[in-house]
Amino acid sequence: MNTRVFLKKLNSSDPFILQIIEEGKVLEKDEEFWNNVLEIYRERRKEWIRVGKTWIRKQNG
Numbered sequence: 001m002n003t004r005v006f007l008k009k010l011n012s013s014d015p016f017i018l019q020i021i022e023e024g025k026v027l028e029k030d031e032e033f034w035n036n037v038l039e040i041y042r043e044r045r046k047e048w049i050r051v052g053k054t055w056i057r058k059q060n061g
């Protein structure tokens with residue numbers, strides 16, 4: 001997956017991408033890019049609760 005697609009999925013709160021980041025399965029990374037990813041991740045992660053391997057989006061309100 002290229003960086004553009006990765007960031008698009010991260011910005012849309014794709015739970016697959018959140019799980020990749022959370023479980024540390026990124027093999028190669030540019031530090032500046034990775035810092036940007038983690039900044040976005042911290043915001044998007046707040047939208048989800050993880051129970052085991054299941055990702056549940058929090059309800060608004």
